[in-house]
Amino acid sequence: MRGRAVLAAVALAALGLPWVTPAYHVLLMLPFMAYAVVLLGLNLLFGHAGLVSFGHALFIGIGAYTGAFLTTHTPVRSLEVILVGAAVLGAAAAALVGALCVRYVKIYFGMLTLAFGMLFYTFLLKFYRLTGGDEGMRVLRPSLLGQSLDAMPKTEYLAGPYYYYSLAVLALATLVMWRIVHSPFGLCLRTTRDNPAKAEALGLGVTRYRWYAFVISGVYAAVGGALLGPPTGNVDPTLAYWTQSGNIVFMTLLGGFASFFGPVLGAFVFIFLQDTVMSVVVYWRLIFGALLAVIVIFAPGGLMGLFGRNRPVEVSRT
């Protein structure tokens, strides 16, 4: 009951935000919402399957570049088409990469995903005729629900229609992920995290469940990636760099991977904290590094863990 009340309050606040806060903060919500979509998917893999990917920026990159490619090289301007295209390409890439990665666990899984992520980053960097190299590609302003909004001033477009569009995508992504984690599939996935040998003895194919989770998380990352492009109007290879993969793992830890909304909270705090810290000191990464250490040591359940509303988290000290 309390959870629903909090959720309703957050939803109301999000809906009313553009009327009560300056555009600057509304614009900061855009990357937050995009990353929140990414993290909902990443946490299916991290929190529910127990697999930590250090290469999910690959799928963010696929989503972001799908939008850039479609708007600059084809007549497509519809954000719906871009999101569907990103989801399909993200699924295809995740199906391929996942098939090779999910046979491994722990550090081997992490390193393999990192390797594929870096391969894609290098591809974006070196195939400059197609990708624009380190300069990246432009993302032309997409139409929303068939409405071309080219005449609208950029800030007005982003803080108005684009904000609500992103919010709707996040709400839909949240709803779908909620159904997934509370489905028979979600339960089976958690058995593969807790005890793979036991799961197999119960007839649950561990590799298959991990692969499904990987593909779903790839789709979420690509959709989130596609939402990242329009606010800046440009995408570049840093979106697919390993630090980006590290950032989203950090956001997940910050919010708490054991909780459904933990990663979303993590994305929110990360984006706004980064903005605040960056405006004060140049060495924001130093601050964030220290913060990460504090969380891992003193609050392994992340911010949501502090509220005590998720399952206990065990941190291996070996």
Added chain:
Amino acid sequence: MILEARNVTKFYGSFRALAGVSLGVEESECVSIIGPNGAGKSTLINVLTGALRPTSGSVRFKGRDVRGIGPVALARLGMARSFQLVHIFPDLTVLETLQAAVVSRLRRGTRLFSALARDREVQEGALEVADLFRLADKRHAVARQLSQGDKKLLDVASAFALRPEIILLDEPTSGVSTADKTTIMEILVTASRRIGLRAIIQVEHDMDIAFGYSDRIIALHEGKVLADGPPARIRADRHVVDTVIGRTRASGTTTAPHPGPLATGERG
């Protein structure tokens, strides 16, 4: 014959863990495998459950070659197992653990968008097994917080929730108190009859349990079958007594015998 192993040999490198083991399990039989440490009992169970591929020999379940086909395929064929060391899902509740087994049995594990909480067949199936194993009042407890005896019960209960035709229990009473052992076995007998198990194979170190709850005993020693027969005959076999059981333990059991625990079973 529901399960049959013929001339099974298993090498680990140059070490021979099993040397030409042959055994068969008939309908409605409860068979106990006994033997000292290192006799090859766990290797045999792993070969029979498809987790290990034998170096040579055949393993047939319901007439089908199941050598090394893996636990997932075997579970789907109707064979379930529990482990010597307790295997649970530490962060899942008792009910979730049993639900996972029922979901697997109903092949609903790839349903992405249906609400588990509203799946009555899964909920009722899990509750039924929880009741059967006297875990209903602990159904919302997280598995890691259960007592050792309850963890063992949950491990076995989840295998039963698959409603298998045959179950292989690797020391179902190990690590629990003497008082709990009988309780566990009584629950197992009741549950086996209720779900209509066709056969049980158990590895057992406790001779009271092995002799009290089996139709047949297979004694293993150094990877070979030393003797195979009804409990009374095994107890009378001087060679088995000297090698596997020990004279003190062979003089009698404290547990009342339950010959043919599956004999009255009806598949339900």
